[in-house]
Amino acid sequence: MDSNWTTRLNPEIVRSLRVTLPPRRLLFITLLTMALLLVMGGVAWNDAATRTYLSAGARLAYFGRSIYWVLTLVLFALLFVLVPATAALSFIQEKVRGTSLFQQMVLLSPFRLAVGKFIGSGLVGYFIAALIFPLFLIAAITGEADPAQFVRVSLFLLVGGLCCQAVGLFISAALSGPGDRFVRGGLLIGPAVGGAGALTAIALYRFFDHQFYSGGIFDRWNFYGVELEPYIVILDIMIFIAVWAFAGTVRRIKVSQLIPVRPWPAWLFFASAEAVVAGLLWGGYSPAAYRRDIFENPPVARLILYLVLNWIALMILAGSSALGRGRLREWWSAGQDELALFQRQEIKNAMTTFLVALGISLAGLAALWASFHTYAAPYGQSVPAGIQLAAIAACFTFTVTGMAVFIQYCAMQRFRIGAWAGVALTVLFYVIVGVIGSSIANENNTAALLNPLVYTAAITKDDPYMDKVRCTSSVTSVKADPYMDKVRCMPDMTSLPEPGGVWGTLIRGLIAEGVLALGCFGLACVKWRKTEEEILRERRS
């Protein structure tokens, strides 16, 4: 390979090119791909030729359709399975090979290194896909494929493939930090990511298929109340995931090279992710608006889904940023030297990020809740709307902060998996509380109310805005859209809940969750002091 032109390229891409696609292998892959295509074409042509009841033109179209579907499958296998799997191995392989230390010391910027890894990990897949794509196009034309569907599937292949690859690369970077913990089982990450890519393709393909859109009657998805075709929403979400997964990879490289990282990209990620989730779960109805699918479930179900997603995200954040004994040593050595003070800033940043993420989460919760209350008619509610929102926000804050300090408490113990033991125990606690709560006759019992999701459902039960929104009006034909019968949705005031019961549940739940959070704080404070004494004593000795 001529080194003159290679000097202009990203060196990581050149290295990947030389390692994965040396000239002989390039020739071999080309010949093998061509041979397999010929065999496949022969089989498909043989199948078409036996259909003598079809005209010659129809037989050709049949042949084209067969090839089109097979090539679609091959392209999915390449871009959703092979390329993400190799991307997921890119950093781990360096670790296994013993070259990761060299890569830690190179002077390439983390961004260039990530770009090099990204493109380099997909070279074989891209090359075969590039060989196949012209035939795919010809097969689509010959097989008289729906042009709209061809474009949709091509976009799905491109965007979805890149998204899965970026996620694979991020996972690889995240699991191959300076510690050696994940290396042994690391090579299984590739097949796991490839499998996940395949499941993604299988799960989402129907939204790109012509059958989903045929006849013009299909579900539209809403994003901040704007109706969009599902494939557009999916592609946008995939672009969002791909961009952040790539940014996450760059950040992980920085961390592995001990380059100080700033907290604001993490804040921006949380803010943008909340914006996307809130947009997808957005309400914003009014009697004047005709919506078909928006309230198939009551709004509170959307609110609960939002809380679940945020709870999981905050739990992962708490697990990953909790201070284990090693980090605490850095914290408590800060009095002695500047470097430790610098590290102390990083620790502070991690804690600030958790609080900022919680704040963003609450802001999203308020916005989402407000989107279910846009109808201004003065419906009577058992609990004033503001108090209902404040109670949900307070109980979520209590739960999440209590959980975070409990995870910190576990991080200070000598668990083998560190803070993640706290995450596992938290999940176990809520499972046990859920079982106990559901076994008691009164569904709003204190044990059940410890769970903020049950609490939210309990205090919004029969609420005209949150729970009893029913698409009660008769089906109305909308002239503007001849293909759709739309349903009128509005708050249902037929039976309001007992105010006294709701107030009782609201206060009892808040007290229970507050006490639980305080208990977690107390536990963590005692352990914190004890650990500090232990570590300082160790230092002195």
Place this chain on the structure above:
Amino acid sequence: MVSTFGLSKYYETTPAVRDVDLYVSRGEICGLIGPNGAGKTTLLKMLAGLLRPTSGKIEVDRIEVGAEPKRLHEIVGYVPDTFGLYDELSVRQFLEYFARAHNVASDKVRKRIASVLELTNLSSKLEAAVGSLSRGMRQRLVIAKTLLHAPKVLLLDEPASGLDPLARIELRDLIRELGRMGTTLVVSSHILTELADFCTSVVIMEQGHVIRSGRVDELIETIRGGTPLRIELVDEAAARALAATLSGRDDLKNLSVNRLTIDCAFQGDRAALAELHREVVLANASVVSFYERRLTIEDVFMAVGSHKVS
């Protein structure tokens, strides 16, 4: 050139390096010695900016490690004790990759590669596949790769482990040559004789602590306690008998018998030494040799350490 202040590193609860204060001046070849588990590799990795210290401060050429890792990597080269290479590449492609990755200007890459290959005696292997190189050649290739961006400080972790005698001699010559060229080297090893040949200073580590450091001749002086003598005899019984006779003398210290040899430190002038020599030879017909022994790093290490691992 390289200095550390109160440097510590803990792996969870296990201390690997504790309160290390170190100074290596420009152009020095510093040997880092200690038993396995003494914390040498951890210390080198922290100096290379590959591992975050738990506490303490490191400065390399006035650059604070941790604050500016990229600037640090511009002036530091690190050769790990175990490493892998891109076996599919040729030596030229391998070095081209690292030259470009270390921001060596495109028009200087070839010249730089030629110069490091010449220095490491690998010029004839330019187009050979990396996978086909012997262990010693691979070691030299990694050093060549590390020298591509002309680092001011070179950190070598157990560079001679696994090398045959010839490869060790070549490596020793290479390290000397680099020292002559003004590169500051920190070389870790637990094979003391290999360091003795080229180190100008040593740092002795044990259980994460630096127990002694300084210039080799100064350290030797601290343990000397007199003129080191070795007397060799033909049989063990004669050695024990002579040791028993000599143990009564006030001018002989640290007397020890090791099968056929007696080691001790003589405290007296040259004339008294000549007198002792005459007495020993006349009194004992089985003496094979009587000579002033040259102290080495090994003696320093044996004298100052408790030889425990972390």
